[in-house]
Amino acid sequence: MTSPRERLAARQAELLKALLAGGDAPAGFATDRLRIETNVLRNKRSRLVAFLRPDLAEALGDRFGALFREYAASNPKTDAIRARAYADAFGAWLVERGEVPKPRSRFGRWLRRN
C-alpha cells in the first residue's frame, strides 16, 4: 500500500522525468503544454549557466543556446549537483566535444571543485 503522499511523489517524479529526461507524457497532460514547459525550463537553466560561466557564453556566442539544450536533454540537472558544478560540467562536456578549447586554469579549477 502506498500513501497519498507517496503517490503524489511518484506523479511529480513522472512529470519531471517527462519534462527534463525524455520520459513518457503522464496521463492527462497536453503534450504541447509539456513541450512548452520543457522549453521554459531549459531556457531558464540556460540563462543561469550563462550567468555562472560567462566565459562559455562568450566563447560560443549564438551557439550557446542550442549546445546547452543538447547537453541538458541528455544531462538534466539532478538534485545531487550544485548549480555551479552543473555549469562546469557543461563546460567540461564542451571541451570534450571540442566546442571550446581546454584552458589549463579552468580545467584546474574544475578539477579542484570535483
Place this chain on the structure above:
Amino acid sequence: MVADGPGRLGIGIGWRHELDLSIARLPGVDWVEVVAENLHAGHLPETLLALRDRGMPVLPHAVSLSLGGAEPLDTARVEQLAEVTRELGAPMASDHVCFVRAGGLDSGHLLPVPRTREALDVLVDNVELTQSIVEVPFALENIAAVLEWPDAEFTEAEFLRELTDRTGCLLIVDVANLYANARNLGTDPERFLDEIPWERLAYTHVAGGVERDGVYHDTHAHPVLPEVLDLLRELRRRTEPPGVLLERDDDYPPDSELAAELAALREAVSP
C-alpha cells in the same frame, strides 16, 4: 495560528546585486525583497546591510523549498532561510505554491502542483513544518504556469483559501502571474481577485514579460505591461495592498526607467 502581516510596506523593488547601487539612489523605494538562496548568513552584501541599517524593510523570498513537493521537506534549506531572515531582522519570509524537485531531478523553476485534496494536505504539512522553523510569519505566492495538472478539485483561489485557513499563512499575490496564467491557460484573473482572502495579503508582486510564439513569458526582463497594471488597479478596487513590489531580474534598464515603473505602481494603488 493566524499570522500578523508585515505591516505597511509601501512600494518596493526586488534587490539584485546588479541593481544595488541603483536601489540606494532611486527615489520612491520604501522596501526591498531579496532572493533568499542568493544570500549566505554571516556574509550578507554590504549594500544590503546598509539598507537594513537605514531602517528599510528587507524581506527574504525563497524559491527552492519545494513546499508543494511530496518528497520529505529539505529542512536544511528552511534552516538557511530562517538564519537569513534573522540576520535581516525581517518581519516575514516566503516561498511559492509549487514544487521544484522530484525523483532526483531539479527543475530549476517553479512548477505547479495539482489542485487536489491530496496535494493540499502535502502542502499544508510542509508549510506547517516550515512555520515551526522560521520564527516569523510565512507567506506563499501564486506562480505563473504554462501547464496544468488534470483533475483539479479546486480553483486556484479556493486552493489558496484552504491553504491559508489551515496553516494561518499569508499570501503574496503576483498580478503578473495572474496575467500570464490568463494568457497561457485561459484562467479568469478577476474571478481569482474576487475569491482570494484579502485579509491574508502580505503584499503583491508586479513584473514584466513578453510574448514569444504564442506563449507569454513572465521574464522579469521586460517592461510591465499596461494590462498587468490594470490588474493591479483591479486588485486595489478590492483591497489596499500593504506593499507592492517590482521584480526585475535581467536586462536592467536605466534608473530613470525603474523610477518610472515604481511611480506607475504607486499611482495604480493610490486611493
